[in-house]
Amino acid sequence: MKKVRHILGLSGGKDSAALAVYLHDKIPEMEYFFTDTHKEIPETYDFLDKLKARLGIRIEYLSADKGFDHFLELNNGFLPSAQQRWCTVQLKLKPLEEFIGSDEAISYVAIRADENRSGYMPTRPNIQSVFPFMEDGIDLAGVHKILEDAGLGLPAYYNWRSRSGCYFCFFQRKIEWVGLHENHPDLFEQAAEYESAHSDGRVYTWNEGETLREIIARKEEIKREYALRKERELATRSNKSLSDVFDDDEDACTVCAL
Ligand code: SF4
Structure with a gap:
């Protein structure tokens, strides 16, 4: 057998x-x-x-x-x-x-x-x-x-990121794109390149409605919003650590990132 x-x-x-x-x-x-x-x-x-x-x-x-x-x-x-x-x-x-x-x-x-x-x-x-x-x-x-x-x-x-998977994974949140930019600027550049590298001028975005370069242009705002959100979540879930709050993301890829 x-x-x-x-x-x-x-x-x-x-x-x-x-x-x-x-x-x-x-x-x-x-x-x-x-x-x-x-x-x-x-x-x-x-x-x-x-x-x-x-x-x-x-x-x-x-x-x-x-x-x-x-x-x-x-x-x-x-x-x-x-x-x-x-x-x-x-x-x-x-x-x-x-x-x-x-x-x-x-x-x-x-x-x-x-x-x-x-x-x-x-x-x-x-x-x-x-x-x-x-x-x-x-x-x-x-x-x-x-x-x-x-x-x-x-x-x-x-x-700086809650899940494994591709550096350009579209399941990333904006704060994670900021993290990619700060931790792996070369990979961020490659991801941004994928959005615009079309000979006919088409632009696709990994995030709906916003290019990666637009995200980075307002990265301080994204960081502030994220810090506030985290603070609120930690205050209401006092038994959770910071990384637990970061982990509470049910949208990620269950095949690539378990
Ligand atoms: S869904 Fe999986 S294969 Fe697709 S970009 Fe994300 S990590 Fe990569």
Whole structure:
């Protein structure tokens, strides 16, 4: 009988890393993988390296045959968006389904007990998803504890960005674009270039109604608004830390950023 594969997708984010720590001893045959869009922020690779060293695991780095720019061209220059997520399909889901092929597999998904989202549901019947954190009641505080106890802590991007994923991900909030501009000006420039690099003069924006350069032109205002919002949220949720408030973003990509 063919063996069932046990797989865990790492995003470079805290939840999937915590799940890897949590299951490492329980499922020794686990296959860890990371689907690389080649548009990730550098801190993601650093955090994966740290995890690899800490657990002594091997991570399979998967990639699509063709890169983002190829699919952008196929989409006639239309940038992906929450409504048109061809990036996730082409750069994340297809390489994953190829990696599994026709094998029977159990995919361990890091959705937490305090989250209200469903995550990626494989379209293939040979892949079954399970949610250990939901089953075992592990919430955000539990994830932080797992990472602290393992000596890993949070990914380094966490003080300016709430999720892993592509540097130009359209799920970013404006304050995170400001963070990209301050922490990786070169990547910000490349993201801005994607908005305007059309020979016929078309301009697409990662954010609805505002270009990245317009966002940066009013970055002090965005920072002030964000500080005020955070202050208000912290005042009404006194048992939450700053990073918990930053984490309360249910709009992000559940395939790329768990
Ligand atoms: S991280 Fe964002 S931009 Fe990158 S593949 Fe996922 S949804 Fe698309």
